[in-house]
Amino acid sequence: MDPVIVVGAGPVGLALSLCLATQGVPSVVLDEGAGNDDPRPARTAVLRPDTAALMARLGCSTLRDEGARWVGWRQLRRKQQMRQLPLGDADEAGGVGGTAGTHTGAGDAADAERADAVYPSPLHLPQHTLTRGLRDAAARHELVRLVPGSRLDSLEQDARGVTVHTRGPGATWWRGSHVVGCDGARSTVRKLLGVRFPGRTAVERHAVAALRVELPWPGEAVLHRQPPWRGGGQEVSARPLADGVWRLDWLLPARGDLVTPEALVARVRDTLAGWCGATPPYDLLDTGVYTLHHRLARRWRVGRAYLAGDAAHLLGALGTQGLDEGLRDAENLGWKLAHAWHHGASETLLDSYQAERRTAVAARLRAADQSLTILRGGGGLRTYLPGSARGHDTLLADGHLGNGPLGAAPAYPHSPLAPPYTEAHTTVDTRTGAPVDDVLVTAPDGMTVRLRDRLDRGKVLVVLVAPGTGVWDRRHWLTAGVMPRLAEAVAALPSPAELLVTESYPGASAHSVLLVRPDGHLVAAFGGVRPDELYAAADAARGGPPEASTAKDRSGRSDRTANIN
Numbered sequence: 001m002d003p004v005i006v007v008g009a010g011p012v013g014l015a016l017s018l019c020l021a022t023q024g025v026p027s028v029v030l031d032e033g034a035g036n037d038d039p040r041p042a043r044t045a046v047l048r049p050d051t052a053a054l055m056a057r058l059g060c061s062t063l064r065d066e067g068a069r070w071v072g073w074r075q076l077r078r079k080q081q082m083r084q085l086p087l088g089d090a091d092e093a094g095g096v097g098g099t100a101g102t103h104t105g106a107g108d109a110a111d112a113e114r115a116d117a118v119y120p121s122p123l124h125l126p127q128h129t130l131t132r133g134l135r136d137a138a139a140r141h142e143l144v145r146l147v148p149g150s151r152l153d154s155l156e157q158d159a160r161g162v163t164v165h166t167r168g169p170g171a172t173w174w175r176g177s178h179v180v181g182c183d184g185a186r187s188t189v190r191k192l193l194g195v196r197f198p199g200r201t202a203v204e205r206h207a208v209a210a211l212r213v214e215l216p217w218p219g220e221a222v223l224h225r226q227p228p229w230r231g232g233g234q235e236v237s238a239r240p241l242a243d244g245v246w247r248l249d250w251l252l253p254a255r256g257d258l259v260t261p262e263a264l265v266a267r268v269r270d271t272l273a274g275w276c277g278a279t280p281p282y283d284l285l286d287t288g289v290y291t292l293h294h295r296l297a298r299r300w301r302v303g304r305a306y307l308a309g310d311a312a313h314l315l316g317a318l319g320t321q322g323l324d325e326g327l328r329d330a331e332n333l334g335w336k337l338a339h340a341w342h343h344g345a346s347e348t349l350l351d352s353y354q355a356e357r358r359t360a361v362a363a364r365l366r367a368a369d370q371s372l373t374i375l376r377g378g379g380g381l382r383t384y385l386p387g388s389a390r391g392h393d394t395l396l397a398d399g400h401l402g403n404g405p406l407g408a409a410p411a412y413p414h415s416p417l418a419p420p421y422t423e424a425h426t427t428v429d430t431r432t433g434a435p436v437d438d439v440l441v442t443a444p445d446g447m448t449v450r451l452r453d454r455l456d457r458g459k460v461l462v463v464l465v466a467p468g469t470g471v472w473d474r475r476h477w478l479t480a481g482v483m484p485r486l487a488e489a490v491a492a493l494p495s496p497a498e499l500l501v502t503e504s505y506p507g508a509s510a511h512s513v514l515l516v517r518p519d520g521h522l523v524a525a526f527g528g529v530r531p532d533e534l535y536a537a538a539d540a541a542r543g544g545p546p547e548a549s550t551a552k553d554r555s556g557r558s559d560r561t562a563n564i565n
Contacts, residue, residue, distance in 0.1 A: 002161050003027050003145075004337055005176035007152050007189050009035070011045070011127065012309030012326035013182030014134035018058040019334030021143040023458035023518075025341045028145045028174060029138065030166055032183070035148035037128040037135075041210035042286035044247050045127045046239070046319075048402040049089075050409045050435060050520070051327045052123040053452045055130070059140070062133030067125035068242045071219035073401060075393050078228050083393045085401075087121035119401055124221075124241055126210075127323070155179065155192045157303045178337055180306045182326075185293075187311035193302045199295030199365075203372065204317045205252040207259050207289050209268050212244050213282035216275060223396060229274035236271055237400075245285065252289070259289050292316040294365050300354040308333060313361045317368050318375065319399030320406055325364065328410065329357050331456060335518040338458050339542060343495065349543030352416045360410035367405035371395050409435050412521060419524055419540035426527035428514070429507030435520050436463075441500040444487075451500070452520065459496045460523070460538055461516040462486070465508045466501050482511060482529050489531035493538045494545075517541055 004020055006013045009031035017027040047055065047067075055063055075083040138144040147170070154165035162179045166172060181189025190197060215222075221239045226232070235251040250267055252259065264287050273279045295314040300307045309326030316322050333353050339345055375395060399406035411434035412418070418433060430436050441463060442448045454461055464486055490499045505514065508525065515523040515537050524537040539545075 001341060002175050002177045004341070005030065005162065005164055005174055005179040007164075007179065007181050008183035008187075008309070008311070009033065009131075009135065009146065009148075010182065010184065010309070011131050011134055011323060012330050013180075014131065014138050015054070015058060015327050016180060016182060016308065016330035016334055017138055017144045018134065018141065019330055019456055020338055020341075021138075021141045022058065022456055023335065023338035023342075024143070025338045026143040026145070028147060028176065030150040030152060030164075030174070031146060031148045032151045033148060035135075035146065037131050039126070039128050040286055040288075041126050041241070041245060042208045042247060042288050043127050044210075044239075044241065045125055045130050045323050046321050046400075047123040047125075047130075047327075048321070048324055048407070048409060049120045049122075051324050053438075054327060054331055054456070055134070057453065057456055058134065059137035060130065060133035061136060062125065062129045063123065066129040066133075066242050067123045068219075068240050069121040069123055070221045070240060071121070072217070072221070073119070073397060074217055074220050074222045075396065076222065076224040076227075078226050083397065085397070086118050087401075088118040089121060119403070122400075122402060124239055124247075126241065152183070152188045152192070155189065155305065157305065162304050177341060178304045178306065180308055180333065180337075181311045182309045182330075183311055185295075185310045185314055187307065189305065190297060190307055190311050193299075193305055193307075195302065195307065196298045197295050198298070199293060199314065200369070201293050202254045202291050203294050203368075204292040205254050205256065205289070206292070207250045207252055207264055207267060208287065209248045209264065209284060210241070210245055210286040211248070211268065211282045211284045213246060213272065213280060214244070215246060215272075221400065223400065224275075225396075227271070227274055229270055231267065231270050232274060233267075238275075254291075261287065264289075294368065296358070296362055296365060300358050301351065306333060306353065312358070313365075315361070315365055315368060317399075318371055318396065318406060319401075320364060320368055324402075325357075325361055328360075329353075331519045332357050335456065335458060338518075339495065340546075342458070343542075344546030346543040346545060346547055348416050352543060356410075356412045356415050356417075359414075360412070363405065363410075368399070371399075371406060411435070417517075417523075417541050417543055419537040422533055422536075424526050424530040424533040426509070426512055426525050427507065428505060428512065428522075428525045430522050430525075432522055432524060434522055436514065436516050436522050437506055439502050439505055441502045443498070443500055451502070451516075454498060454500065455520045456518060457498075458518055459498045460493065460518060460541060461498050461500055461514075462490045462493075462534070463500045463502055463505070463514040463516060465503075465505050465510060465512040465514070467503055467510050485531070486513065486529045489529060489534050492531070493535060495538060495542045497538065515541070 003026035006017050006029045017029050020027045070087050073085040149168040150166035156163045164174050181187045223237045225235050237249045239247050269279045293314045297312045308329035398404040413433040438452045441451050490497050513526045523541045
C-alpha cells in the first residue's frame with residue numbers, strides 16, 4: 001500500500017508524519033521550503049500538557065533544553081494585583097483544568113483556586129525550535145521521507161488512492177494512499193479541493209517583542225490590563241521563555257495605525273519602566289505585529305484528502321492556541337489513518353476525524369467569540385457576569401492556561417465512535433470521550449510507566465484497576481484473579497490491544513476495566529470483566545468492520561516513496 005502524503009513541513013505536518021511512523025505507516029512530507037526555518041524568537045508556541053507529552057513521545061529533542069515551564073500566573077489591573085496562581089507539572093497539578101471533562105468553566109476554576117490547587121504549567125518555546133526538534137526526529141525515522149523544494153500544484157483521487165504533482169527542482173508525480181493538507185492558512189490542498197474557509201477577519205491584533213531582560217516575576221507569566229503608564233494600551237502580557245528571554249504582547253486596536261519600529265521600541269521601554277520602576281538593561285531579539293483571524297473550513301475530509309492545522313482552522317484570540325489544536329488534529333487523524341493502512345477502515349472511522357475535531361474547534365471558536373463580547377465589548381461584562389471581576393479574570397486565564405471552554409483538552413462525548421451505553425458500563429471521574437488521567441500503569445512484562453507513554457502506538461488500551469498490584473509477584477500476573485479471563489477477552493478484540501494494570505484510577509472501583517483509544521480518549525468503563533461488552537465497545541471505537549474496498553486496498557502495497565517518474 002502506498003504511503004500517506006503529507007503536504008507541509010510545519011509542526012503539524014511533521015507531527016502527523018511521526019504519529020504515522022510510530023504506528024508503522026510510511027509517509028512522504030512535501031515541504032515547499034528549503035528544509036530549514038529562520039529563527040524568530042518572537043514567534044512562539046504554548047503547549048498544554050497533552051500536546052507537550054505528545055511532542056515528547058514523538059521524539060522532539062528541543063523541548064527540555066529550549067522550552068520553559070511557567071511557575072506561576074499573575075493578573076494585574078491598573079496598579080492592583082487581581083489574581084495569582086501557582087503552576088506545576090501535570091502530575092503535581094493532578095489534572096486541575098486539564099481536560100474538558102474535569103473543569104469546564106469559571107466556577108470550576110474559582111473553586112479549584114479556593115482549594116489552593118496547582119494548575120498544570122504550559123510549555124513555552126520558540127516555534128522554530130519546536131519545528132527543528134520534530135524535523136530532526138523525522139529525519140531519523142526510516143518511515144518518513146522529507147522532500148524539500150516541493151510545491152503542490154495538482155491533486156487527483158481515485159478509489160485506490162491519490163496522485164499529486166509537485167513543481168520545483170525535482171518536479172514529479174507522487175502516489176499515496178491518502179493526502180493530508182497541513183500547509184497553513186493559505187492551503188493549496190484546501191483550494192484544490194474547493195473547500196470554503198469562512199470566518200472572521202482581524203479578531204485581534206498584537207505587537208510582540210522577544211527580549212532578554214530581568215523582570216520582577218521570575219518564571220511567572222503576567223497579564224496586565226489597563227496598565228497605568230502612558231501608552232500602555234488596553235492589555236500587555238509577559239511570558240517567560242528559556243535562557244532569561246521573555247515574550248511581550250501588546251493588544252492593539254484591530255484596525256489601528258501601522259506600528260513603526262520606533263513606536264514598538266518606545267512601548268518596550270515604557271512597559272519595562274512601568275513594571276520595574278525604571279527601564280532596566282535589555283537585549284531586544286525580535287519584534288513583530290500579527291493579526292489574528294477566526295476561520296473554520298467547511299469540510300475537513302474530501303474522499304481520501306484531509307485538512308489539518310491552520311489549513312482547517314484559525315484561532316488564537318484570548319490566549320487560545322491554534323497550534324495546540326493542530327497537534328491534536330495530527331494525533332486524532334494519525335491513529336485512524338494508521339488503522340486504515342494496516343487493517344482497512346470503515347467510512348465511520350474516517351468520517352469521525354471531521355466529526356470530532358471540527359466540532360471541538362468550532363466549540364472553541366464559539367467560546368472565544370462569546371468571551372470577546374464579554375471582555376472587549378464594554379458593557380457586555382456587566383451583562384453576562386454582573387459584578388464579577390473574578391469571573392472576568394477567570395475567563396482571561398482560561399485561554400492562556402488551558403482551562404475551561406477556551407483552553408481545556410477536548411472531549412468527544414458525541415463521537416460516532418462512542419459505543420451505546422449498556423448496564424455493564426460504570427462511571428469514573430473521566431467522562432466518556434474525554435482524555436484519560438495519566439496514571440501509573442504496569443504491563444504484563446512488569447514495566448511500570450505513565451499511561452500516556454503507551455499512547456499513539458496503534459493499539460487500544462485495556463486498563464484493569466486492581467488495588468494492591470504493587471505487591472503482586474509479576475511472574476504470576478496472567479494467572480492471578482480476573483487476569484486470565486481479561487487477557488483472553490483482550491486477545492479476542494477486533495483490533496490490536498494492550499492490557500495494562502493500575503493500582504487506582506480516579507472514581508473507579510476495584511476491578512473496573514477501562515477501554516482507551518490509541519489517542520488517549522476514554523471509550524468506556526466497565527464494572528468488572530465483561531468480554532462481550534468490551535468487544536462491542538472496541539468494535540465501535542474502530543468504527544465497525546472495515547469497508548470491503550479499504551480492506552482490499554491493503555493487498556496492493558508498493559514502494560513506500562511511491563513517486564512516479
